[in-house]
Amino acid sequence: MSDDDPTQLRLLAAEAVAREAGTLVRQRFLNASFEVSFKGPQDYLTEVDGETEERIAARLHAAFPRDGFIGEETAGRPVRDGGAVWVVDPIDGTSNFARGVAHFCVSIACLIDGAIEVGVVYDPMRDELFAARRGGGAFMNGAPIRPSDATSLAIACIEVGWNVRGGVKRYLDLIGRVAGWGAAPFRIGSGALALVYVASGRRDAFVEHHINAWDCLAGICIVREAGGYVSDFLANDGLKKGNPIIASAPGLKDALIASAKLEGIAP
């Protein structure tokens, strides 16, 4: 793959910017030097989120001035039809970050002509950089990754994402179903890390009633390139509105969808 290929250039840029941003986030976490507020119920915001997103946006804009930008925290830049657009979460797992739990990451995806071409998720506390480009495989710190060999929900470890948007009853129903299959439900507070953990076999599946594009697009690229399954997140204007998500090891895909019909999650 040539390094002047436009997609490869964006992959390399995303890796460098994610590492730079992650280093800043890590320093602020270790110094515990930030204000915490809320965007809404259980929706944490720290001053580090905005600062980091501005840094990422500036770096990407300098390298690719015509690209659009959608971030969790800022107004973004216009998205051109048929152009490239960056989709960024400066800190995914903000509730963990804000409460002193070292489980969060920087998530940077790039869509080109409507396809998720590049995904980079960087965990600065473990120095783990997960990266993929469409058709190029998925890697963690340069080594290929793949999902688990699980074929039975009855022994699966499943991340069950939660946020207030999905509603209490639906979440409790979903947790009940997952436990009812015999699987172990987990909720560790970062959708992006949940996805790369599916990609690398640390979890067998991830399900959530509603997730936003900045939390999941990079992870989706990485799961697919690792050989895992992910539902069609971009359907029905998912980029703007968010969507349900199911991601899994390939051997669980059919069982998960068939067992699920998860009240709007299964396709």
Ligand code: IPD
């Ligand atoms: C949240 C986390 C969480 C997921 C939510 C997201 P944030 O993002 O990824 O795990 O369940 O849907 O909103 O607020 O930490 O950036």
